[in-house]
Every structure is written in structure tokens, then in C-alpha cells.
Amino acid sequence: MIFLVLNSLMSLPTYVVILTIFNALCWIGYGIRTYQVSIPANKITSKKERIKYILLNNPVFQTFYATLWAYPIILAIIDTISGKQRDFGVTEK
Numbered sequence: 001m002i003f004l005v006l007n008s009l010m011s012l013p014t015y016v017v018i019l020t021i022f023n024a025l026c027w028i029g030y031g032i033r034t035y036q037v038s039i040p041a042n043k044i045t046s047k048k049e050r051i052k053y054i055l056l057n058n059p060v061f062q063t064f065y066a067t068l069w070a071y072p073i074i075l076a077i078i079d080t081i082s083g084k085q086r087d088f089g090v091t092e093k
Contacts, residue, residue, distance in 0.1 A: 015078065026067060026070060
């Protein structure tokens with residue numbers, strides 16, 4: 001499975017591979033840090049409370065949300081450095 005992912009990544013442009021690796025590292029680091037801080041801070045004692053907390057305040061979804069922002073930010077930086085201009089059409093209300 002990992003071989004297939006790595007093989008498909010290598011067929012992509014270098015900046016996409018770097019961006020994907022960066023996002024994976026951010027996702028892992030942010031997820032670990034979120035669990036380390038959030039569960040002890042809420043003083044969860046029972047298994048039922050822990051499951052309820054994870055379902056209501058899921059750090060995986062928080063990490064996913066944070067990861068989503070990396071792509072447009074990095075792509076905007078690349079566009080700015082390369083001097084690309086994007087035209088955005090405004091739709092009428």
C-alpha cells in the first residue's frame with residue numbers, strides 16, 4: 001500500500017510531492033499535539049466520557065481542517081513568487 005502511494009507521488013511534480021509530505025507531517029504533528037493537550041486538560045476519567053469527547057471535539061477533523069489551508073497558502077506563495085496573475089470574476093447578486 002505504501003509503495004503504491006509513493007510510486008504515484010513520484011509521478012507528480014516535485015512541488016506537489018513536497019507539499020504532500022509537508023501536509024502529512026503537519027497533520028501528524030498537529031494531531032499528536034492536540035491529543036496530548038486536549039484530553040488531560042478536560043480531565044476525562046471514564047471511557048464513556050472519552051468517547052463522547054472524541055466524537056464532539058474530534059482532533060482528527062481539526063487537523064484535517066488545518067491541513068486543508070496549507071495547499072491554497074503554498075500555491076498562493078508559488079504564484080506570487082513566479083509572478084502569475086489570477087483573474088477572478090465577481091458574480092452579481
